[in-house]
Amino acid sequence: MEMKITVSCPTPNRCTLLILVLFSFAASPLHASLSFNFYASSCPTAELIVSNMVRSASSSDPTIPGKLLRLLFHDCFVEGCDASVLLQGNGTERSDPANTSLGGFSVIDSAKSVLEIFCPETVSCADIVALAARDAVVTAGGPAFEMPTGRRDGRISNAANVRSNIVDTSFTMIEMIRLFNSKGLSLDDLVTLSGAHTIGVAHCNAFSDRFQMDSKGNLTLIDTSLDKAYAKELMKKCPSGSSASKTVNNDPETSFAFDNQYYINLLGHKGLFQSDSVLVEDERTSARVEAFANDQETFFRSWRDSFLKLTTIGVKTDDEGEIRQSCSFAN
Known part of the structure; x- marks a missing residue:
């Protein structure tokens, strides 16, 4: 599938940054079904809602950015970036001891709840996790950049897949x-x-x-x-x-x-x-x-x-997966 990208430049500096990101994106083996304006018509305020949630939570708890960034890593390295780490239940990724110390779930759930009010059954939990991690870095003083969306949520979450797919702190x-x-x-x-x-x-x-x-x-x-x-x-x-x-x-x-x-x-x-x-x-x-x-x-x-490469590992798009109504449970 060919991805069409439209560049809108509110300021010259922002335009320069966006063009650099687009060229980087085009040169990387990123998923072609993702796009920079995926929610432009279906939920134009999606990214703003996620960003506001991250900023609000971080203002009261400075550990939130680190938690959201770690949550993304643990999601994407197991089953790809499909929000499988959010699913609750016996034997899920979230139940594995390696994931019991994860945090930031409340930020994702809060963003999803608001998005379900304004754009029901539209924005995936996988996109929320990826956007929240990017915005967490920005909130902590890191670089801001455009990120493609269009990920769908996975239905498989198996604790047995966790240990062999995440970095242990003692790794060589x-x-x-x-x-x-x-x-x-x-x-x-x-x-x-x-x-x-x-x-x-x-x-x-x-x-x-x-x-x-x-x-x-x-x-x-x-x-x-x-x-x-x-x-x-x-x-x-x-x-x-x-x-x-x-x-x-x-x-x-x-x-x-x-x-x-x-x-x-x-x-x-x-x-x-x-x-x-x-x-x-x-x-x-x-x-x-x-x-x-x-x-x-x-x-x-x-x-x-x-x-950008990290957030496109094993993504599900088009007819794959689903758009969950609750990030903690499959539909």
Whole structure:
């Protein structure tokens, strides 16, 4: 199917950005049935409604952007970007222990409820998840760009598919490359999308195996790629026996700002997870990490391109899937 795109330019600067995105989109293997003006006639306020919901929720809870971004990753990497992670019930993706710490569901549900009032049975939950993640990044200070819509909601959600399709924080470079490649994502996408860790929080048990305390109460580094002073800070925040619900910020410097600080942290050996630290330790990715650390705009441009690829993994369009009336349950 050929996708027709019409460019409307409210300002010269916005036009330039939109044209760059369109060329990037055209050059990428994105799904041809998605379009930038999919809801133009059926629900013209769809994106505004989602954006307002994200901004409102984030103003009262600064952890919301990180939660919405993580929700997108966990959706798209399992069954594709089809909102399968939202479905409730025994044996669904959402019920798997790896997903029990996900958040942001209330924002998606609120947006869907409003959209069902103004545009019933029109806007998919899959599009809401993707739009909300993009808007979450914007709310946190990241780049704004147009994103194609037209995704439909999946009917399959199986917990057994979760573990083999999401990145574990202890993954090696080889394991991450293999998983990203299976989703059609490149090594550059891997480095770029890891930048999502510039916002959000992590549970202590996700990184506590990188260090421990000896019998005298002294820090013992197991992963020597971790800065010792940073490890001491983490140990104080996550002492042995910490509650499973205890969290720390992914980025200790600019915790709620979407910026390039994550890459600066990596150069200082302050990557929270092992899967972060390997990016600066591996010669295949270290140069890209340094480039992003030195120039935030370079990171933002790459983020736009990689994010667009992420949000089109395994999408369902046309007659596939459905448009749910409730994001938590199939029709």
